[in-house]
Amino acid sequence: MIFDVAARSLTSKSVLIPVESLLGDCSGSRMPAVDPGHLSFDSARQAIESCPTSALRMVAEGERRQFIMDYGECIGCGYCLGVGDGLMRPAGKVLHCGVARAALIRRWDVATGEELLADDLVKEGAAEEIRRLFGRALNIRQVDAGSCNGCEAEIGALTSPYYDLERFGIHFVASPKHADMLLVTGPVTHNMAEALRNTYEATPSPRLVVAVGACGCSGGIFSGSYAVRGGIDAVIPVDAYIPGCPPTPAMLLTGILRVLGAEMRER
Ligand code: SF4
Ligand code: SF4
CATH class of the missing domain: 3.40.50.12280 (Rossmann fold)
Known part of the structure; x- marks a missing residue:
């Protein structure tokens, strides 16, 4: 058995995983993503209640409310997945890696679902x-x-x-x-x-x-x-x-x- 494995290893072609297929890939991390199409006050509240950290939260700015997802506080527990009428789903990619702290915090307008973009720059x-x-x-x-x-x-x-x-x-x-x-x-x-x-x-x-x-x-x-x-x-x-x-x-x-x-x- 061990000789079969060694023979296969020695005779198979060397494969280098292209960097493009690795960049942002978060498979296995259980990080969530927000589907703004399902954002409402109720779905946001349900997701927030399921989260054991303060990674998900809502803040009021005057009459408007913002739904916040802070990747820097997310522990990838997956508790929010499946609640909030489809608001939260498993992330396919997380490109917010190697960025400034402020750029880990994503915000959406609860009324419109529009993302409010943050400064994405590293110092x-x-x-x-x-x-x-x-x-x-x-x-x-x-x-x-x-x-x-x-x-x-x-x-x-x-x-x-x-x-x-x-x-x-x-x-x-x-x-x-x-x-x-x-x-x-x-x-x-x-x-x-x-x-x-x-x-x-x-x-x-x-x-x-x-x-x-x-x-x-x-x-x-x-x-x-x-x-x-x-x-x-x-x-x-x-x-x-x-x-x-x-x-x-x-x-x-x-x-x-x-x-x-x-x-x-x-x-
Ligand atoms: S995966 Fe866990 S920690 Fe992250 S946002 Fe969802 S409930 Fe909160
Ligand atoms: S608990 Fe902290 S140190 Fe441990 S895997 Fe999570 S982020 Fe890393």
Whole structure:
């Protein structure tokens, strides 16, 4: 049996998964999407009531109401799917990866279903400088600031032959001194706050910080716990955010390439 597997592996053609089929793919993440065609006050209220976090909410602006979906707080529990008369459905793609925190928050006018667009830009300063200096090569130091390790399992898969992060010239390094980017997971626990700050200080400028997962973006399910400070930006400045609980490797890849402005520059 094992020899059959080895023989098949040695004789089959090498296949590289094209980056276009990975970008934004969120299969397996259980992230929801909003179908504005089914948006009404009642459907929004039902969806909000099903959500165990504050990822779904409604705010009033004068006479008008906005329905809000915050990907940075969504833990992908799927409880909202199937409620609200079809308002929420499984997302096919989540392109809001590697963006500014404000861009993770999507808003719709409840009366018209029209989406109210947010600023979609990553803070450009450090990203521009990194692109200028490093071209296609990037070193990442991954930092666990208090994660459950779900995000680490997905980050680990990035180096597998399937996702093959190294084809983009992107490598993980063991020391912040060699890093251009910190990829940080977890709600920051009190015990890890100083270590995270020290790691940030040890990373030479220009440096990018990317917060990973619902915990990294907002504190996730641990938000408000006595044991945590909150999301990564409660302790160090963050340039871009990748949502999900955990984000899939494809979402991580989308976010990292987006920060570098390198989505389509496959090697
Ligand atoms: S999948 Fe996200 S938006 Fe839906 S109920 Fe869970 S946390 Fe809320
Ligand atoms: S975002 Fe989810 S998977 Fe990642 S550390 Fe938090 S709880 Fe774990």
